[in-house]
Amino acid sequence: MSPHTSTDRRRAFITGASGQDGSYLAEHLVADGMEVHALTLSGERAADLPDGVVLHHGDLTDVAATRALLRDLHPREIYNLAAISSVALAWEQPDLCAEVNGLAAVALMESAWLIAESTGQDVRFVQCSSAEIFGEPSESPQTEETPLRPLNPYGAAKAYAHLMAGVYRSRGLHTSSLVLYNHESPRRPTRFVTRKITSTVAAIAQGRATELVLGNQEARRDFGWAPDYVDAMVRAARHDVGGDYVIATGTSHSVRDFVAAAFSHAGVTDWERFVRTDPALLRPTDPTDLRGDASRARVVLDWEPTVPFDEIVGRMVDTDLA
Numbered sequence: 624m625s626p627h628t629s630t631d632r633r634r635a636f637i638t639g640a641s642g643q644d645g646s647y648l649a650e651h652l653v654a655d656g657m658e659v660h661a662l663t664l665s666g667e668r669a670a671d672l673p674d675g676v677v678l679h680h681g682d683l684t685d686v687a688a689t690r691a692l693l694r695d696l697h698p699r700e701i702y703n704l705a706a707i708s709s710v711a712l713a714w715e716q717p718d719l720c721a722e723v724n725g726l727a728a729v730a731l732m733e734s735a736w737l738i739a740e741s742t743g744q745d746v747r748f749v750q751c752s753s754a755e756i757f758g759e760p761s762e763s764p765q766t767e768e769t770p771l772r773p774l775n776p777y778g779a780a781k782a783y784a785h786l787m788a789g790v791y792r793s794r795g796l797h798t799s800s801l802v803l804y805n806h807e808s809p810r811r812p813t814r815f816v817t818r819k820i821t822s823t824v825a826a827i828a829q830g831r832a833t834e835l836v837l838g839n840q841e842a843r844r845d846f847g848w849a850p851d852y853v854d855a856m857v858r859a860a861r862h863d864v865g866g867d868y869v870i871a872t873g874t875s876h877s878v879r880d881f882v883a884a885a886f887s888h889a890g891v892t893d894w895e896r897f898v899r900t901d902p903a904l905l906r907p908t909d910p911t912d913l914r915g916d917a918s919r920a921r922v923v924l925d926w927e928p929t930v931p932f933d934e935i936v937g938r939m940v941d942t943d944l945a
């Protein structure tokens with residue numbers, strides 16, 4: 624690819640593009656007429672990415688390679704979705720989580736800042752942060768002012784990147800950090816509890832499985848609809864100034880509520896007998912209740928969640944039944 628000497632206003636760069644959010648974000652940006660470049664790990668499937676997305680294979684932790692690629696592309700918008708994406712995986716590899724979710728995110732901010740500096744042009748950086756930065760929060764619902772108290776390696780690494788997004792904003796880079804609460808869709812991998820539930824419930828309803836084995840069912844999470852959350856990312860990138868934004872529905876449900884709603888939607892009434900708890904699936908520590916107040920995003924970005932809890936569960940169950 625030939626080097627570009629100015630940031631292309633219509634060019635976007637997405638890291639972690641092979642995940643649920645990457646696919647929805649790429650669809651959103653392509654529909655907007657953007658030229659979308661996507662970074663995925665070598666060998667990773669990016670099945671849900673739309674036609675026209677330019678794929679680049681590489682590892683975000685290879686800072687020199689990623690920086691050279693960005694210098695070549697000069698994107699106007701950079702979305703950092705790459706992460707050890709699940710809390711459970713981060714417990715297994717806390718050092719890798721620190722490197723990917725923390726250090727590599729900061730290196731990408733530095734790359735964005737270097738491009739903005741060298742070209743004198745506006746580069747917009749969106750960091751995908753997480754409600755896990757609040758851990759066991761001092762207040763509920765949480766806002767952008769709630770103190771950070773992560774409880775696990777995932778939350779701690781995301782907290783570092785979130786704080787550094789603020790540092791780069793002070794330094795003059797248009798940087799936003801989106802504190803995303805759990806957001807779900809039929810594209811969620813089954814290592815996440817919601818899709819594990821809907822895929823297993825569908826299998827039980829169709830006689831292909833006999834039990835749903837879970838960990839902590841009392842945990843309460845604020846579950847939203849993933850495409851709404853990528854819409855918030857784009858709104859943040861295009862707002863006049865960068866900022867921190869809680870992106871959430873404002874309502875929390877327990878894992879058990881999700882199970883009940885999924886069985887109900889699949890038409891299974893006597894469902895309790897199918898559910899078993901396995902202590903091996905309990906985490907060393909697990910936030911009890913995460914619920915976000917997205918007032919700032921509503922007011923400043925004119926953003927709002929569009930799909931209620933029962934509808935999210937229903938759409939996921941329907942897809943798994945089909």
Ligand code: GDP
Nearest residue numbers: 709710814815816817837838839842878904909
């Ligand atoms: P994450 O914690 O944001 O990565 O999202 P998950 O979907 O993995 O977990 C959400 C909540 O579900 C956490 O409180 C988990 O402890 C709880 N949970 C209960 N059983 C399970 C399970 O079998 N798998 C997963 N992944 N989470 C579970």
